[in-house]
Amino acid sequence: MARQHKAEVMIAGEQLRLRLHDGKLIKERRYHLRTYPNCFVAQELIDWLVSHKEAPDRATAVRLMQHLMDHEIVHHVCDKRQLFKDAKLLYRFRKDDGTFPFNTEVKIFMRGQRLYEHLIGEKNSILQLREEHGVAYQRSFPGCQLIDWLLQNGEAESRCGGLDLCRALQEHGIIQHVLKKHDFFDSGLLYQFCINFRRRRRLSQLLHESEQDNDEGVVPSTQEDNHHDSPFVLRKNPPQETTNAFQSVASNKELKQVTSGRRGSLNSLQLHSAGFPPPVQLSSTSALKCNPQSVLHRTFTCEELMAPGGPFIKRVLTVIGDALGWGFVVRGIAPCYVQAVDPGSPAAAAGVKVRQFVYQVNGQCVLHLDHRTVSRLVMTGPRTVVLEVMEPLI
Incomplete structure (x- = not known):
């Protein structure tokens, strides 16, 4: 869906922003006797994207950054240019200068990400491997247990408030019923997070997903999300795994490398x-x-x-x-x-x-x-x- 693609763009943009800060490409710069904090030079960034294999060529890198501009992730420092140019022009991430549009949709998305990080970081998380009709659903949870958790952790003042929050998360494509058959209910029905917030996003894939979204109205699953270790893949539960405990993402070496020090x-x-x-x-x-x-x-x-x-x-x-x-x-x-x-x-x-x-x-x-x-x-x-x-x- 278009909404899920927007969420992927937001996460990918944030991951890129943190990497650029880490690589010192974003810094204070002077232009025409004026100082601009937390900026990057478009030409330098295009060089970086190509050298780090985030884009196969400069033209694709420009298209990628234009995609981030269209989603209000980055902008020209003076907002005078609507197009991203491969030139010595200064651009900024809106998260770095306080101009990011914190509308209701973005706030719900950020709330969902915060809850996901809190839940997955707990020792005895409610996100567990659960079975229904012979099919195992990784990191799934009963709706009633999520509302219990929200109340216990001060995230909701009442069960009604918790139900409203969960339905808002479902409406914005953050959680869903495991079979996509039901709305959110305060019951034993199983639900999952639709987005793996910790997975490293490949920037070049954003363009492909955008084209698919425009052509078909859907966003295809990524290769990572179809991997057998993905928390979202549905698979038959082998007999020897019926009592296996939920495996935290931290136990996966690849994911651990991606997220360590970059969850900004x-x-x-x-x-x-x-x-x-x-x-x-x-x-x-x-x-x-x-x-x-x-x-x-x-x-x-x-x-x-x-x-x-x-x-x-x-x-x-x-x-x-x-x-x-x-x-x-x-x-x-x-x-x-x-x-x-x-x-x-x-x-x-x-x-x-x-x-x-x-x-x-x-x-x-x-x-x-x-x-x-x-x-x-x-x-x-x-x-x-x-x-x-x-x-x-x-």
Whole structure:
């Protein structure tokens, strides 16, 4: 479906953005006496795509980047050009300059990705190998168990709210009934996530899927999704496997290499997380290497923040999360700070701003904790989060 292809484009674009940050192709650049942060030169990027075999030739690479432009993943720094040119022009990812369109569809997508990452990262996940009518469905779950999980983890305030969320996820192509026969019900019917968020997307394949989508109205399954290790393939369950436990994606060496250190802001805490992120980075050990440039004008130590008479003021903010999350991203290691805020989120309404340092979360001092720990405290706590932040006086 076209909606699923759009989701694939979003994930592929985010994976590319993180790789480019890691490779230092995205950085601050000057043009006509003006400085543009987090930019890349189109010509350099085309060179990179071809040399890394993401595209067979420069023409295909340009078509690929135009595809990302059409889906509002990247844009010209001044939004004066609608076409992507293989030239010395500056472009940016919209996730890097805050212009990414966080509409309802994107927020639902990011919420789904955050839930997927949280579920798959649990030791006793509800995503398990389950059998129905002699067919095994990997990483499937009964609808009632997902709603139970949402309630236990503060993702829904009531069973009715959890049901509404799950139906929204199904409507946007994030989860589905294993046989695609039923809507979502609070029952024992089996469902699966339709998207493997951790699978590495091949950029060149986006063009092929787009053409198939236009010609046939459907998106064909990728080679990876048809692999016997895919969580979405349906197969007869061999007798010797009837009692096998669910195998986490982390046990797959290929997937582990792809995801290690690259599960960035798309699933970060989160922009309605979340996530293109999400809310928190659950397990990446080297995520900071892939993150965009810090929004801080300069770094501060915990001692500087707490020094008497320092240029900071404390504020207490109450953020009441909605069905899509809280709407902000934290980064940094002791102290952590607000890197981004979704303009239409509960965080923005509560007064959370970029460059604020997080001092307390629900009464617990977090000044000496890193962003992953702070994010986890928010995600695993109540939906109403009381933040004490420190912000510059000027």
